[in-house]
Amino acid sequence: MIRANPFPELMRAFFYEWLVEQRNASIHTVRSYRDTWRLFLRFVAQRAGKKVAMITLADLAASEVTGFLKHAEHERGGTIGTRNCRLAAIRSFFNFVATRDPASIAQCVDIHNIPVKRAPVSEPCYLDPAEVAAILAQPDRSTLEGMRDHALLSFLYNSGARIQEALDLCPEAIRFDTPGCVRLLGKGRKERICPLWPETAVLLKKLLERQPRAPNERMFVNRYGEPLSASGVRFKLAAYVTAAAAIAPTLRTKHVTPHSFRHATAVHLVSAGVDVTVIRSWLGHVSLDTTNHYARANLETKRKALEQVDVPATTGRPPSWKQDVSLLAWLDTL
Structure with missing residues (x-):
């Protein structure tokens, strides 16, 4: 007997039961997670050469997640912040899967260990x-x-x-x-x-x-x-x-x-x-x-x-270390 693919049911439960009912996530969070999974599933389906409806949980390995994040940042031209948001949406799902399917815990841990990418912090653009x-x-x-x-x-x-x-x-x-x-x-x-x-x-x-x-x-x-x-x-x-x-x-x-x-x-x-x-x-x-x-x-x-800070007063005498001629001569030989 062929075992039914549990992935569609897990995905439905994640959005309707956990994200909306249990977490009471805002509509903006739900839509953000939805868009991430749309892109991710299409990416995996294209790499695996199969339809989205045929994707299983085993197809969503950590290597696929890493490849998708690289694709989202470099090929789609997303920012590091967007890349990290995509990762957060995927991590959230696999944290949920770990509670529903103990057999997939190793896969969930591998995905959870994918690090968040650090981005340079720039000064905010503000208006005068x-x-x-x-x-x-x-x-x-x-x-x-x-x-x-x-x-x-x-x-x-x-x-x-x-x-x-x-x-x-x-x-x-x-x-x-x-x-x-x-x-x-x-x-x-x-x-x-x-x-x-x-x-x-x-x-x-x-x-x-x-x-x-x-x-x-x-x-x-x-x-x-x-x-x-x-x-x-x-x-x-x-x-x-x-x-x-x-x-x-x-x-x-x-x-x-x-x-x-x-x-x-x-x-x-x-x-x-x-x-x-x-x-x-x-x-x-x-x-x-x-x-x-x-x-x-x-x-x-x-x-x-x-x-409010006073300008340091300057004196005519050079610093003490400049007065030691032998020290300066020794430094010149280095």
Whole structure:
């Protein structure tokens, strides 16, 4: 009797029973894992010369995972961060398999031992206040689309929200009464409250007056009333940045994305002397180390710190080690 292939059932149980029901993972995590497994299974099927439906658990060896990660980084042009996200999705599945199929534990351990690749940590690209002002001046606020874009970009800068956090915003999450604030749902379903400038609250209120939305409907929508996508926002922002470069030429050398406004918020809060623990709560960081990264990024803060340090006084006499002629002569012979 031929034993049925357990892999499809394990995959179904992983997504529906473990990831959704037991872990209560967000829709973004589920979609990320789904995309990883789509790519991985196609990669394995092509290398094995078989259809995806015929793949077994034994086909998913550690060597195949390593080959897929190399393919994802070098041939598909993904970043090291993307490569590590793919590995996390695959590891998660095999951690689950180890609890369901003890006979596959050796294979699961081999895959779990594939190391995460370290990537160089670069300074975050943030915007100066003048650059933010130049970008915010670009949308044509006489049109509904321009009003929406101006309100969205202003909200990103005010709240430091991630782009998806902003796009998920509903009117019921906003308090328009003074003092204004907004409730955001971030990574790991963590909720946080961010203050709103009166100007930002007015922009959001006017947008709702011109384009009414139900309390539980998303605020930022396209011309068809459908929620905006992150890729759509990036496309619009690129056009505004190109136009703003005529006012702020430094924008030509920067790769500006919606996340750049989050970086700008953090750096400008640091410049204003706000405590990093407050900034961590403001941005929804889990670790204070993440917030401290912005404290290192601000050149103006470094310059102010340097100005508080006295310049060392110089004397006319050379250092003591330079006064020893015999020592210098000996060093010259080396």
